[in-house]
Amino acid sequence: MQQTLKSILVLGAGSFGSCLADHLGDSEHHVYLWSRSKEFCDHFNQQHRCIHQLTDHQFSTHITAVGPEFPDRALVEKIDILLFAIPTEGVRSNLVALKPVLNFDRLPLLIFVNKGIEISTQCITMEIIADELGPEVAKVTTFLSGPSFAKEIVRRQPTSVSIASLTPERAQQAAEVFHQPWFRCDDPIGVELAGAMKNVYAIVAGAADGLGFENNTRASLITRALSEMTRVGKAYGANPLTYLGLAGVGDLILTCSSPLSRNYTVGKRLAAGEKIEDIVKSLGSVAEGVATSKALKSVIDDLKLDLPIANSVYEVLYEGKDVKERAQFLMSLPSVPELELPEDELSEPVRRLRARLGIE
Template identity: 65%
Template sequence: MPSSPTPKSKVLVLGAGNFGSCLADHLGDSDHEVYIWSRHASFVQHFNTHHRNPNYLKDHVFSSNIHAVGPDIPDTGRIQQMDVLLFAIPTQGLRETLTKLRPSLVGENLPLLIFVNKGIETDTQALTLEIIADTCGGDVARVATFISGPSFATEIVRRQPTSVSVASLTESQAQKASQIFHQPWFRCYTGGDPIGLELAGALKNVYAIAAGMADGLGYENNTRASLITRGLGEMTRIGTAYGASPLTFLGLAGVGDLFLTCSSPTSRNYTVGYRLGKGEALEDIINTLGSVAEGVTTAKGVKKMIDEMDVSAPIANGIYQALYEGKDVKTGVQELMCRPPSRELDLPRKTGEQAKRLLKKLGIEPIG
C-alpha cells in the first residue's frame, strides 16, 4: 500500500460503528497510528485480540496499525498525545461526548477535529457545528472540519475508488484533513461551506427513506429518478433558506451522496423506507435493523426546521407523516402526485437567517 502523503499522525477515532471502523482501517492502512474508542469493554478486548469488529464489517481483518481503547472516555493525557480526533458518533449522542471531552480541548495544541456524523439534533435542530460551539466554544467550532460524500463503509474497506468533500470555515484545516485522508483509492475535495455540507449529509438520509418506500411499494425507475431529482430540489431549497451555498448541493456531499443512498439496499435509510413500503411497522424495523438509520431521527429535526423557515418541502413532510403520524405510505405517495402543477426550479427569497445566527455564535460576523 502507498504511504500517507503527510507525516505519520496519531489519530483517535471516537465511535466503533460501521463508518468509524472503516475510516480507522483506511487511516491505519495509510500508515497512521490509529486508536479506536468504544464504550464497550467487550469490543476493546475482542478487537485487540482478533483485529476484527465483532459487530460491523465482521469479515474484515483490520490494519495492525489500529488499537482499541475504552470503555472510559479518553483522558486529557491521551487526547493531548493525538494529532487528530475523528468523531464518528451518531449526532444525537455527540453533545454528551463533546461535553465530557471539553476539558481536554484547550490550549494552542488542539488536535485536528474531524466530524463524519450526518444528522440534525432532534430537540434543538442544531447542526454539528452548533453543537461544537455550544459545548466547546466558537474558537473550536471555527477550526472543526467535516467530511461527507458517497462512501459506503463496505466499499471503503475493499479500497473501492471513493471521493468525498472536506469542508471547514478554516481553509487550512480542511486542507490538513484532506492530506491525512487522501490516497489513490480515497480522493478528497476541499470546500468552505460546512453548513451546506452538513445539511446535505443530514437531508439526503430523509430522501433515501422516500426512495426505499417507493421501491417497497413496487414502483420502478421513473419514480426513483423523480424522487432523487425532486429530493435534490428540496435539499437545495432548504439549504439555501438556511444560508448555505446552493452549489454545495451539486457536489459530492449533495447529489453524490443522495444518489448513492437512494439507489442501494446497502443504505440503512433506504432499507427503513423499503420495509415501510412493504408494510412493516417502524418500531419493528428499528429493533431489527442492527445499526442506526439517522434519517429516522433527522426527519423530526427537518420538520421543525422547514416549518420555522416556511420552506416548501412536500417530500420531507410526507416522510415525517409516514414515520411519526401513522400516515399510510401509499396514500402519501398519491397525495404527492396529486398536488397542483408548480414551477420546477425555484429558490426561497428569504435566506440565511439561521446561518447568520450560527455564525454569530461562532464569533463570525456574517457578510450582508
C-alpha cells in the same frame, strides 16, 4: 512527498468509524478506535475484527481499540487528529465529556463525519460544537461527507468525498490525511445540511421501491429531493452549487439507490408494513434519517418552506400516516418549477447560527 504519520483517535466504532480507522491505519498512522463496549475492545485487539458489522474484514494492525471508559487526558493530549464518528444525537454529550481533557492550546485537527440535525435544538453539528467547545473551535473544525458506504471503503473501492471547513488550511490538512484530491473548503454549512437531509430522502426512495415503483419514479424522487435540499441550504446561506457536488447529489444518488443504505432499508421495510419501532430495534445500527426527519420538520416549519417529500416522511414516521396514501398524495401534487430558491434574506436559523459562531 511522504506524509508525516499521525496519532489519530476515532470516537465511535460503528461501521463508518471502523472503516475510516482502517483506511487511516493502512496508511500506517497510529489509530485508536474508541468503543463503549469492553467486549468489542477485547475482541478487536485480539483478532483485529469487529463483532457486529464488517465481520469478514481483517482490520489494520495499526489500530488499537480503547474503551469502554471515555479517553483520558493522557491519550487525548498526544493525539494529532480527533475524528468523530458518533451519531448526531450523541455528539453533544461526547463533546461535554471531551472538553475537560482537551488541550485548547494545542487543539488537534477535528473531523466530524456524522450526518444529521439534533432533534431537541434543530442544531447542525457546527452549532453544537460552538455551544460546547466555543465558536473559535467550531470555525476550525472540518466536516467530511459524500457518497461513501463503509462496506465499499473496506474493500478499497474508489471513493471520493467532500471535506469542508470555515478554515481552508484545516480542510487542506484533512484532505491530505485521507489522500483525497476532491475536497471543498468554503461551504461547511451546505455540506453538513446535504449530508443530514439525504438520509431523510433515502427513506422515501426505499419506500417507493418497496411499493413496486421502478427507475422512473426513483429518478423523479431524487430530482425533487435535490430541489428540497437545495432550498433548505439556500435558506441557511449555503452555496446552492454545493448540492451539485459529492456531498449533495453524489451522496443523495448513492443513498437513495442501494440496499446497503440503512435509511433506504427503513423505507423499504415501512412499505412492507413493518412498524418503525420494530425496524429501528432490529437494524443493529443507527439510521440517522429517522431522527433527522423529526428535526428537519421543525427546521422547515421555522423557515416556512413547503417541502412535501420531507413532510411526508415525517408524517409516516411520527404521525402514523400510511405509506401508500402518502405516495399517492405526492404523485397527485400539481406541477411546480424544477428549482425555486428562497429569497436572499437572513432566516432565523442563519441568524442563530451566526450568533453561535460569533459572525457579524
